[in-house]
Amino acid sequence: MMWQQFLMGILGLMAGFIIASGTVAFIISIGIVPRYAGITRTASRVRWYENCCILGAVAGNFVYLWQGHLPFGTFGLALYGLFAGIYLGSWVIALGEVVDIFAILCRRIGLTRGAPFIIICMAVGKTLGSLLYFYKGWAN
Template sequence: MWQQIIMGIIGLCAGFAIASGAVALVIGLGIIPRYAGVTKTPEHILWYEDCCMLGTILGTLAYLWKGSIPLGVPGLVLYGVFAGIFLGSWIIALGEVVDIFAILTRRIGLTRGLPWVILAMAAGKVLASLLYFAKGWW
């Protein structure tokens, strides 16, 4: 029994360490200040960082907890919409910080059709996500 308790504590600490590293990467890249600049709320940067850490901790705990919250399909749809908005906004903020599209287009010589490339990437992500969840590959 003690071995299981110790392994649980070690696993929880490892999860917190990995999640904190991911948050440190997001903060270290300057995504949060850029996100605050885009939304014109630079006075809330510390609050954004606190929410990022709190979300990481709560997400880790929610992943480990195998219970369910009985909100039904409307709750699932609402969660999906907000999670998609959140993830999309962070992806856009990361793209602006590292300028990956500018570097990619310059290196491959893409001068026309960049909006179509971005649209194709977004459509591919959506279709792959739908296929992933429809097939139950999790």
């Protein structure tokens, strides 16, 4: 009985590593990491960024499986929320760029100036919507 539980635990952990690896490979393949490295002019550190993505996915698996509480307090929660928001925003923008949604939208509505302003407004709207969602307690 204990041997079966141990085997199931190992298989579950391996499956989690596979899913996390696929997620990281997808993030890298859509170009989030190289785009950020190009914007920040740190292209020589792309491999380090990719390793951090993999480490973050593995650490996320362990934190998800661990049933305890992390002793980081309110500041740690706010910091985690900031980084999670940056991560989610990166996904939204990268996926939008992959399908060229912004270029198509700007061409269809005849927008020639102000595209960066529209993108910033979308990000601010998403942030304010998330804050309102959690402030009102709609998550419960």
